[in-house]
Amino acid sequence: MNWSNGYQTNGTAPVIENAAGAAVGAPVPRPADQLPRLAAETTADNPWPVAMLSQKFHMAVERWPAAWICGQITEINTRRAGSAYMTLRDDFEDVAISVSGWRTFATKAAGFRQGDRVVVHGKADIWVKQTRLSFIGDDIRKIGTGGGLKEQIDELRRKLKGEGLFDADRKVPIPEFPSCIGLICAPQARAEGDVITNVNLRWPSVRFKVIHAHVQGPQCPPDIVNAIRTLDADPEVDVIIVARGGGAFEDLIGFSDESVVRATAACVTPIISAIGHEDDWTLIDLAADLRASTPTDAAKKVVPDVREQLQLIDNAVSRMRMRIGAKVDNEIRLVEGYANRPSLTRPHTMLEPHQRLIDDARRRMDIGLRRIVDDASLTVEKLHASLTALSPQSTLDRGYAVVQTDDGHVLDDPTAVHAGEPLAITLRRGRLNATVS
Structure with a gap:
């Protein structure tokens, strides 16, 4: 039998029909006025049909x-x-x-x-x-304008991404407290002042090593590559910032040059890109260890705020003092508890539980021994009774006699002897000799 699913989109539940069109094992369709009007009103017992939800989406998207x-x-x-x-x-x-x-x-x-x-x-x-x-x-x-250039950059992005230059496992973490920052920017650029001013406001002890370079035009890529390599080779530099203010797409194209991207990816020193404004993207942003939306944002990301760090230190000192004070108070209470224990104020009380233990043990031992003796006496009495009941003397005491042949065998069958043979008869007291007649 072939089955097909039929859905009614007028606010009713789906109906499963067979080839003849008859509903088989399907829920009873619900009138639209019985369905929840809002999504928040739906429940597990009163849900929306799928078709109704899809229609709701459609009406919302139409607006x-x-x-x-x-x-x-x-x-x-x-x-x-x-x-x-x-x-x-x-x-x-x-x-x-x-x-x-x-x-x-x-x-x-x-x-x-x-x-x-x-x-x-x-x-x-x-x-x-x-x-x-x-x-x-x-x-x-x-x-139109610039489209071909963007296509070339996009093609280069795919190529370098395929080589793994943008992979997350290549990223180097930025040091939390750098002592020397290498800065690459244009001479007398606003980006230089933004970075240095904001870094000094946040962490005044940082030193800078600034290399000026062209940040647009044909001289931009080789200048940036040389500056990156120079700062990367300097052991005093903890982190490098490449900064430039905003500009048109064509003005920032030098930072998407393949040589710049490869130099950035090969840089061992952590490097931050701060090119353009929030919406500006260049390929150096993908290769850098960290991307900042602006030069000012780079200054905020490269060093912590000294005021925040001092506040963290104050909070840590307060928590440390509180924990040490709580520890000392706890130890004082512990010593006072030891000093007030009865074992120190009344030492003889230490022997009382041991004396009670010995007394209890003696009582238990006495009771146990008495029980063992009583059990043993009862066992002896039972065995004596059993032996007495099984003894041949008991049978003789009841009036019976034991007849034995001349060789000492007990006679239990009269056909086993012949006339004239001697017999010995044992009674309760004494013994008789007899002859078979």
Whole structure:
């Protein structure tokens, strides 16, 4: 028998039907007015059907506004006329979304291929049948200025990631209390002042070794590589900060150069990247041991706050004093308890429990010995009675006699003797001699 699942989307529970259309082992459909209105009102005894939840999702997503999104096409299918399906992947994160569209959108999408970076306009949508989120596009455009450069950086990112340069196990932990910080920045740059000023405010005892370098233009990559290698070779440097203020995408491109990324990944000294602003990303951020959103953020991450550390010390000293005081008080109470014990104030009381133990033992021993003697006497009496009952003399005492032949055998059968043979008859007292007649 073939089975199929049928769902009623008008607020009733799913119904399982057989090939003939009859409900078999299915729950009774519930009217919509009997179902909870809100998700918070559902219970294990009164749940929502799956179809109802999917419809709720669909109605909620329908209220979302349209948006432009950008990404790279990793999959595209425009083989069917009037429809287009594609997968867009984020430029930096490992996140993707399904995009589909029809008519005008499909016509425009037919000119794109896998690997293109695009911007798509559309709205989010829920496919109710499988409760799956997708993006319905109505316009698509190829990214123009800078698109090719970003594609090259993205390709380099994939290449270096495949080599393991961005792996988490390559990251070196940042020292908690560095004494010397190596700083790479542009000469007279605001980033230099931000880092040094904020570090000195937080941890004044830190020393700096600053190397000025070009932070944009063709001279940027070799300057940054040389500065990283110089500071990495200096044994006094505990941590390195590469800092630059914000700028356009093209201004920060030097920090995505392959030589800079490889030098950063090969650096033995812990290195922090502080390039641009919060939303700016370069490949050095992926290779560095720690990424700071801004140069000021790097200053906050590279050293602790001296006030916070002093507060931690004060709290630790207070807890230590409290614990030592509690320990001393406990020991004093323990000594006082020992001193007030009866064993010290009245030493003879120490013998009382032992004397009671000996007295109890003597009483138990006396009772035990008496019981052993009584048991032994009773056993002797029982054995004496048994022996008496089994003795042949007991039989003679009751009037019986024992007849024996001349050779001493007890006669128990008259046919065993002949006339004239002598017999010995033992009575209770004495013995008789007789002859068989």
